[in-house]
Amino acid sequence: xxxxxxxxxxxxxxxxxxxxxxxxxxxxxxxxxxxxxxxxxxxxxxxxxxxxxxxxxxxxxxxxxxxxxxxxxxxxxxxxxxxxxxxxxxxxxxxxxxxxxxxxxxxxxxxxxxxxxxxxxxxxxxxxxxxxxxxxxxxxxxxxxxxxxxxxxxxxxxxxxxxxxxxxxxxxxxxxxxxxxxxxxxxxxxxxxxxxxxxxxxxxxxxxxxxxxxxxxxxxxxxxxxxxxxxxxxxxxxxxxxxxxxxxxxxxxxxxxxxxxxxxxxxxxxxxxxxxxxxxxxxxxxxxxxxxxxxxxxxxxxxxxxxxxxxxxxxxxxxxxxxx
Numbered sequence: 001x002x003x004x005x006x007x008x009x010x011x012x013x014x015x016x017x018x019x020x021x022x023x024x025x026x027x028x029x030x031x032x033x034x035x036x037x038x039x040x041x042x043x044x045x046x047x048x049x050x051x052x053x054x055x056x057x058x059x060x061x062x063x064x065x066x067x068x069x070x071x072x073x074x075x076x077x078x079x080x081x082x083x084x085x086x087x088x089x090x091x092x093x094x095x096x097x098x099x100x101x102x103x104x105x106x107x108x109x110x111x112x113x114x115x116x117x118x119x120x121x122x123x124x125x126x127x128x129x130x131x132x133x134x135x136x137x138x139x140x141x142x143x144x145x146x147x148x149x150x151x152x153x154x155x156x157x158x159x160x161x162x163x164x165x166x167x168x169x170x171x172x173x174x175x176x177x178x179x180x181x182x183x184x185x186x187x188x189x190x191x192x193x194x195x196x197x198x199x200x201x202x203x204x205x206x207x208x209x210x211x212x213x214x215x216x217x218x219x220x221x222x223x224x225x226x227x228x229x230x231x232x233x234x235x236x237x238x239x240x241x242x243x244x245x246x247x248x249x250x251x252x253x254x255x256x257x258x259x260x261x262x263x264x265x266x267x268x269x270x271x272x273x274x275x276x277x278x279x280x281x282x283x284x285x286x287x288x289x290x291x292x293x294x295x296x297x298x299x300x301x302x303x304x305x306x307x308x309x310x311x312x313x314x315x316x317x318x319x320x321x322x323x324x
Contacts, residue, residue, distance in 0.1 A: 027264050028087050031062040034254075035083070035090040037076020039069040043288065044252050047121050048091040050284060051254070051275060058271040072161065074100055074107065080257060081114035089118065089256045089268065095163070097253070097304050099311040103161040103322045111308075115255040116265050117300040119272040122290030123251035125225035126167055126203035127210065127232060134200055135219030139236055142221060143175065146201075150178030156190035156199040159183045161322050164203040166311060167224055167248040169318055171203070174243035194218065205250065206231045207289030224248035230291055251293070253300050269297050 032055070034048045045067060052063040068076040073096040080090035097111045109115075135142055146153065157164035160183055172179060182199055184190045187208050193199045195217060203224060210232060212218045222236045223229045226247040229237075238246040254272055256265055275281055276295045285292060293299065314320075 027261075027267070028059055028061045030087055031064055032056075032059060033083075033085075033088045034063060034065045035076050035080045035088060036065055036067050037069060037073035037079075037090070037092060037096065038067070040067055042069075043290075044073075044091040044093055046288065047252055047285075047290075050281065051091075051121075051272065054275045054278070054281070055271060058275070059267075072096070072100065072159075074104070074109075077111075077115075078108045080255065081109035083257050084259060086260060086264065089254055089260075091121070091252055092255050094249075094251045094253075094303075094307060095161070097255070098307040099161060099166060099315065101308075102312050102315040103320060105321070105323055111304070114258050116258050116260060117297040117304065118254040118256050118265060118268050119276060119295040119297070120293045120300040120303060121252045121254065121276065121295070122285045123249040123293050123303075124205055124207075124231060124290050125223040125229045125249050126163060127206050127213075127223055127235065128171070128201065128203055128221040129194070129209045129213065129218045130201045130221060131194055131197065132217065132219050135221070139221060139241065143177075143241065146175075146177045146179075153177075153179040153201065154182050154199045155179045156182050156184050156193055156202045158186055158190070161320065163248070163250045166314060166320070167203045168201075169320075170246055170248055170310070170314060171224065171238070171243060173314070173317075174238070174246045175241065191218075203248070205289055231286075231289055251303065252290075253304075265297075269295075 034052060036045045036048045038044045048065045052065055056063040068079050073093050076090060077092055077096040080088065101107055101111060136145060155168050157168065159165065165181060179201060184193065187204050190199065190202050191212065194202060209218060213220045220235055222238065222241050223232055225237055226239050227237050256268065273295050276292065282292045
């Protein structure tokens with residue numbers, strides 16, 4: 001009797017797994033939508049459109065990108081969290097997933113509850129750059145000058161709560177120097193102000209600043225990752241500067257609404273891992289200033305949790321708020 005019951009249970013389990021597999025294979029049954037909470041031409045938008053064609057071929061359905069920009073990506077994240085059609089995913093930057101819950105008093109979604117991790121697309125450290133005249137030629141001498149001149153230093157960022165703002169606060173905290181935060185409306189105004197002498201340091205993406213460094217208009221101090229970056233291998237890391245444990249990177253990820261069936265999430269993760277492992281896709285990301293990462297849901301979950309802990313503590317310590 002026990003053997004018969006065990007056999008019936010095993011057959012039922014196998015049947016259930018087969019049905020789940022069939023459901024996953026039958027999905028999607030209509031076009032898939034990728035929500036991007038940033039404007040056309042932004043890095044998440046470029047990456048979403050880069051993934052759309054190979055994902056469409058893999059799934060056998062059209063994949064369309066829908067931009068819902070605003071509130072530093074939070075409008076798009078909220079639309080994704082509320083999507084209930086079973087055919088919507090999103091490309092989201094790290095901010096809405098890790099720092100926004102602590103910057104905004106009334107965020108309309110909860111990252112830990114409303115989203116399922118699908119794939120980490122790529123990451124990029126920021127580059128610490130200064131006016132050429134501010135850099136004495138080596139990192140040790142520059143850090144000594146920064147500690148001595150903190151009262152006159154100002155750094156630019158693209159706004160409160162941005163990666164450049166939170167990142168520089170972490171760097172200041174780790175290295176023990178002072179600098180006043182000056183927000184700007186975008187990277188180009190920061191660079192103009194820096195070359196005009198209004199700000200003395202900033203953190204911006206490598207793709208934005210390295211051409212100016214190579215042209216001799218700015219000096220690069222370091223990258224903000226814990227280890228050296230293949231995007232600028234000649235620059236020291238945070239560990240090398242003495243900022244042990246500081247690992248500031250921006251990254252973009254594919255997320256799904258938490259309510260999407262697990263079998264569909266798994267299929268998406270599998271197909272995207274293949275796409276992101278393609279040599280041509282990796283080369284495109286590298287040329288855009290993104291290094292490839294382990295794309296798995298587990299790696300993405302770990303990254304979200306680690307960065308969330310860092311930004312939660314920093315924002316609480318500094319009392320940083322964007323609203324209410």
